[in-house]
Amino acid sequence: MFQAFLIKYGEIGVKGKNRHLFEDALMQQIKYALKPVEGEFKISKEQGRVYVEALSEFDYEEAVESLKRVFGIVGICPAVLLEDQGFDKLCQDVISYLDACYPDKHKTFKVHARRARKDYPMESMEINARLGEKILDAFPDMKVDVHEPEILLNIEIRQKINLYSQVIPGPGGMPVGTSGKGTLLLSGGIDSPVAGYMIAKRGVKIDAVYFHAPPYTSERAKQKVVDLARLVARYSGPICLKVVNFTDIQLYIYEKCPHEELTIIMRRYMMKIAEHFAKETKSMGLITGESIGQVASQTMQSLAATNEVCTMPVYRPLIGFDKQEIIDVSERIGTYETSILPYEDCCTIFVAKHPVTKPNLNIIRRSEQKLSEKIQDMVKTAIETAETIVVEASQEEV
């Protein structure tokens, strides 16, 4: 029944002269999101509105689900488009629309007409009144409430007449691509995909780095990370994922440094390598899923110790979240089930029984001195041999 969606966007409406940039980015993201959906769509903007019009038969549920993942959208209004064939015909169409959309007629309503096309023979107020009357005649159970109607029936007279009354909430945020790019340290856990999602929500395009430690971590662990990236890409658009072989560095640290410092030193090298890729791909910051105090490596002291090696800003969108809050988001965005698959990632495999929780930077630096012989070359090799995977939201069969 619906042939179009009227897209409401909040925040981006107030961006002054940059507004068209935001709208264009939004349209592009909508286009990307609708690519795998059955059907053909035309996306256009007109007088401060973005319209998605179906040019063919389409899968309504799928289209709505996809639009609900486009950041920048505050509301999705499924609309019926009517040819202007006179007011009587309009009344008939409105009545059958209401009949189809609202099986239970015990509702209050308000007609809200607007004329973008001023040559329409009636004024808005007159349309409201006369259409209201017709509706009351057709459905005696319905009542008018102009202050808090349950059904706000919007009638917009444009080239065609747009009819809509439902608003499906969108994810909010800003269209991806309007706020630069960040590089996400993606593990196989629950937190990092959520962190990526949160930053993408603010309009940031995302690249990702994953540290792989074969044979200590399996091919399945890597596949899991690719799967997670794919789930995040449904929101953020395609993600360029670097897979870094970290085994040699890890073993070298393990051999040379005290075991309780292993995780901290390892993470420092991960940050360094991630920053290298971030610079190379013109990212403006690193993104991690850290949250204060969650594990030994995420105490204030540990965060300071890992942060110290970075020159770029490190964004930690989950910093104040409790684990359960993170889990709630991951369930909502659909990454949780994949995150909890039981493959070890390289962070857990060498964990000491009692890792340091309050690392002293001087001691850490002194331990790192013991690596000076080979570590530069190892980092270089890790960077050079990293595999690049472009992860798209929908998996194409090859």
Place this chain on the structure above:
Amino acid sequence: MEIYFDNSATTKCSQGVMELMQKAFLADYGNPSSLHQKGMEAEHYIRKARGRIAKTLKVQEKELIFTSGGTEADNLAVLGAAMANRRSGMHLITTRIEHPAVAAPMHFLEEQGFEVTWLDVDRQGRISLEQLKESVRSDTILVSVMYVNNEIGTLEPVEEAARIVKEKHPGALFHTDAVQAYGKYQIYPGRMGIDLMTVSGHKIHGPKGVGFLYKKEKTKLAPIVFGGGHQGGMRSGTENVPGIAGLGQAAMEAYEDFSQKQEHLMMLRNHFLQGLEGVTWAHVNGSLNQEEAVCHIVSVSFDNVRSEVLLHALEERGIYVSAGSACSSNKPAVSETLKSIGLGQEHLKSTLRFSFSVYNTLEEVEICIRALKELVPVLARYTRH
């Protein structure tokens, strides 16, 4: 280079199996229940497979029920026997080292009010016939003892077990999960007192998704899949014609040149065991005695090396093996079998299973041994403390 030593998880399909199945898929694709010629042709494949399998077991063709594989056949045996015989008693006996396809329906029956006796095993993984004898009661309706354990390769004294059960209580049914044994031993269930026996296709170079339950004539069994009444009502559902044809072919091939194949596998196993003596920190689980262990499975624990890590390290060299049992769908659960043979905590997570097939060669065994000699000491250095 690819060295596949995970033949207890699954095997490569044989060329003959594949060719026959392709014919059944593309040319003779009829529904065996159809009345027309196409149906007849399809039915012919099933008849032929029945004949071929029956011959290997020296049983009647009508005593075979085709299923979707070993798991379904085990479920049918356990649940079907319990449902059909519950008026004679509510007691079942099985072992602590059964495959989950037997153990899980047993647990389900426990929840439904049945009583299950779980037989212990010794260090080698063998049940005690004494304990079995003591456990059989007048209300025992089913005893299920696996033929060969899938994780450590131990051969259970099935024939003696069946005899003891029948002596003490002739009414009790005897089932054996022979998934790892069929094709490796000459098994004649009719003469051994076996009433029900499970076999799977993909462990014997046949296709996945097909297996059968041998059901001795007149054995009381209730179906667990209901529908159009195929296979005498015991297993409804249009028969998997290509799968069944492939299974029949694989069964036939498995018993062609049987003794040569046995010798070859035994030779591989013996060489592997010998080679392991030179691998630091390797301990073989189960029995070393040829009479008590199947010819194609070797379970080894390595001190200080996590099985998953060694598995992936071998994988990097193109050698494919299993950690514990591969059938637990990627869950790193601790194996019941390894616990039951009294393996210490340190070995539960450091055990690999090597399983051979006739396609493997002596050279492959030697390459694998060399790899173990190199990898184990290196990996043991980087263990979690």
